[in-house]
Amino acid sequence: MPQPAINPWVRRFEEADTPHLSAEVVICGYGGAGACAALEARRAGADVLVLERAAGGGGSTAMSSCEMYLGGSGGTRLQRDIGLADSTENMIAYLQECFGSQGDEERIRRYAEGAAEHFDWVEALGVPYKRAAFLERTVVPLSDESLLFTGNERAYPFNRIAEPVPRGHVPSKEGDEGGRMFMQALMATVEAEGVRIQANARVLALLQDDTGRVRGVVAKIDGTECNILASRAVILSAGGFIMNRAMLERYAPEVLPYGEPYGNQWDMGDGIQMGMAAGGNIINMNECFLSFAFYPPAKLTYGLLVNSGGQRFINEDAYLARLGHHAAQQRKQEVYLLVQNEDYEPTMYMESRRMAGTGDSIAEVEGEAGLPAGALQATVAYYNKHAEHNEDPLFHKAAEWVKPLDKPPYALISYSPQDVQYQLGDGPGYLMFTLGGLQVQTTGEVLSPAGRVIPGLFAAGRTAAGLPRTSAGYASGMSVGDASFFGRLAGCAAAGHVKAEG
Ligand SMILES: Cc1cc2nc3c(=O)[nH]c(=O)nc-3n(C[C@H](O)[C@H](O)[C@H](O)COP(=O)(O)OP(=O)(O)OC[C@H]3O[C@@H](n4cnc5c(N)ncnc54)[C@H](O)[C@@H]3O)c2cc1C
Incomplete structure (x- = not known):
């Protein structure tokens, strides 16, 4: 008879050995969401234990600018x-x-x-x-x-x-030290107010009882697997899955050829996998933040972004994540910036781009870059005609960034992913992190595919599908803002269980 597949991310509570540790609220991951959840749960009177896989807290939140x-x-x-x-x-x-x-x-x-x-x-x-x-x-x-x-x-x-x-x-x-400053202040407060922190503790699995209630976790501490009971709730705040190649291949395969993972090494999706194993639903899993930071310097915004057909596809004054979203939609993600000499300076956050063509006329640039004959010339002619009146009727770039491109020489710079190397990236591509995860209520309670709450289980930060849902509308600050804000709500709600049931 075939044996049921063993799910490594959840274990039967009824079969668990004597617990090594216990708390009312157990939190998996001591980054932005986890620390905020811990502080609010503690302030509401709960006994809180945070388990962190790394040697110390911080996660991607500490690496961030903390906008x-x-x-x-x-x-x-x-x-x-x-x-x-x-x-x-x-x-x-x-x-x-x-x-x-x-x-x-x-x-x-x-x-x-x-x-x-x-x-x-x-x-x-x-x-x-x-x-x-x-x-x-x-x-x-x-x-x-x-x-x-x-x-x-x-x-x-x-x-x-x-x-x-x-x-x-x-x-x-x-x-650019905002994340470190924020996490230092936050963790100092968390620890001063009596939250217990256990570092070097990788949470391996949830303990779930036969009624479906989450009762605790199994964590590896000092090489030993420990059962840790949570008498009220477990909060999963273990970040996203941008460092987990197998999960990206499964859930967001389209970004793999052009995205470059951006986050801490433990963004392995552990929280999401545990939540799923306990019956949680996952949503938005194919969506990622994508960075197309061709600026600063801001004056590059006077240029025109075109695709391999020599055609514009976006207002160039959009934010880098929206540019990333639209660049990724172009054929083979081939995108170029046409800029005239007086507006040119190297892009600040990128170590390298590729010069696709230069010239004293648009025709020369177009020929050198191998774009379809006449296409870029038509794009620039149309743009210049309206730019004379400070207008951009096609894409509505704000008037302050609109002026005719009529002062040679010109350059066409390739920002196609394979030609772009960010200072913070290990390889070429647009920096990316994931925007999908467990489906949760605003309180952080994890929902099943049928919309039922999984008792005792919460999630926040990039482990959950939160406020930001697509790069097209992402603004810097929506991830740390979301992780910290909804982390707090999850902490309050988990402690609410303490108040209600305790
Ligand atoms: C360089 C950089 C700059 C950024 N700048 C900004 C910005 O300015 N504004 C903004 O909004 N967003 C920014 N982001 C994105 C943002 O930082 C993250 O999306 C956000 O901080 C994630 O918060 P989190 O609490 O979900 O995860 P994290 O802060 O990463 O915390 C997760 C924690 O869980 C731990 N963990 C993982 N697995 C386990 C496990 N099994 N057991 C125990 N612990 C585990 C991890 O080690 C980590 O400490 C930036 C990202 C990067 C990489």
């Missing part, structure tokens, strides 16, 4: 202090346009309603935020301002739907 996408409620304290207003409805309108039918309306509303308070919570940890904005087109301010535009707010079609407001909040320090 958080926050606003609404009249404005965060930082927005208001520098004279900016931001209504919740304006933020919701923007976020809905970002994710369209892939967005989760309830999650968007909950986030927009709570984001300003979330800023206060983060600042109260001791994370410094300077009351100053950097409003030029960039990715991260390398000076010490704490507010910037991090998405498509000023670009078409978003600028027709919502009032553009800068919502990227970043810790203040020259350079």
Whole structure:
């Protein structure tokens, strides 16, 4: 008789040996989501144990710039202090346009309603935020301002739907150390308030009882498998699966030829696999953030992005993740930037691109690059005709970035994935991380395919399908913002079980 397949990610609680450890709330992963969940659960009175696979906490959140996408409620304290207003409805309108039918309306509303308070919570940890904005087109301010535009707010079609407001909040320090600053302040508070942390502890499996309730985990600590009971809840906050080649091949195979994984080494999808094994549903698994950071310098935005047919496909003033999404849709992901000499400077975040053609005329560039004869010339002629009047009727690039390309020499630079090497990437390709995971309620409770809650199981951060659902609408700050905000909600809800049942 065939034996049932053994699922390594879940074990029968009834068969578990004597537990080595126990807590009311057990958290798997001590990155941004896990630390926020731990602090809120602890503050609500729960005994909390965090298990972390690495030698210390931080995860991808500590590697990040820690831009958080926050606003609404009249404005965060930082927005208001520098004279900016931001209504919740304006933020919701923007976020809905970002994710369209892939967005989760309830999650968007909950986030927009709570984001300003979330800023206060983060600042109260001791994370410094300077009351100053950097409003030029960039990715991260390398000076010490704490507010910037991090998405498509000023670009078409978003600028027709919502009032553009800068919502990227970043810790203040020259350079790019926001994630480290945030996680240091957060972990110091978590530990000072009495959360127990066990590092070098890889969670291997969930313990689930015969009724379907999650009762704890099995973790490998110092080479020994330990049963750890969670009398109230387990929260999975183990990041996404961008470092797991087999999972990418299965769930997001289309990005593999052109994406370059961006994250910490333990973004192996363990949390997602455990949640699935316990009966959780997974959604949005084929979606990834894709970076096409051809800027800064901002003045490259005067150029034209074209595909292998010499045709434009996007307004060039869009945010890097939207550019990545649309670049990936072009035939063989072949994309080029046509730029005139006066606007040229090397792209800041990339070590290399490929010069596809140069010349004193568009025809010369087109010929050298091997584009179809006349195609690029037609594109530029049409663009220039309207640029004379500061208009872009095809893609609606904002007027400040529109001017005729009529000052040779010109260059056509290939930003096709195989020609692009980021400073932070190990190989060529567009930097990427995953946006799919366990389907959860806004409280973090994990849902089955039938929409039922898996008792005792929560998830947050990139282990869950959260606020950001597609690169087309992603803005910097939506992942750390989501992980920290919904991590807190999961911690509160898990502790709510303590209050209700304890
Ligand atoms: C360089 C870089 C810059 C970025 N900048 C930004 C930014 O400015 N703003 C933004 O919004 N997003 C940014 N992102 C994305 C963002 O940082 C992440 O998506 C987000 O921080 C993920 O948070 P998390 O809590 O889900 O995961 P993490 O912070 O990665 O935490 C997961 C933790 O779980 C642990 N873990 C994994 N498996 C196990 C296991 N089996 N048992 C125990 N522990 C386990 C990991 O070791 C890790 O510590 C950036 C990403 C990178 C790589």
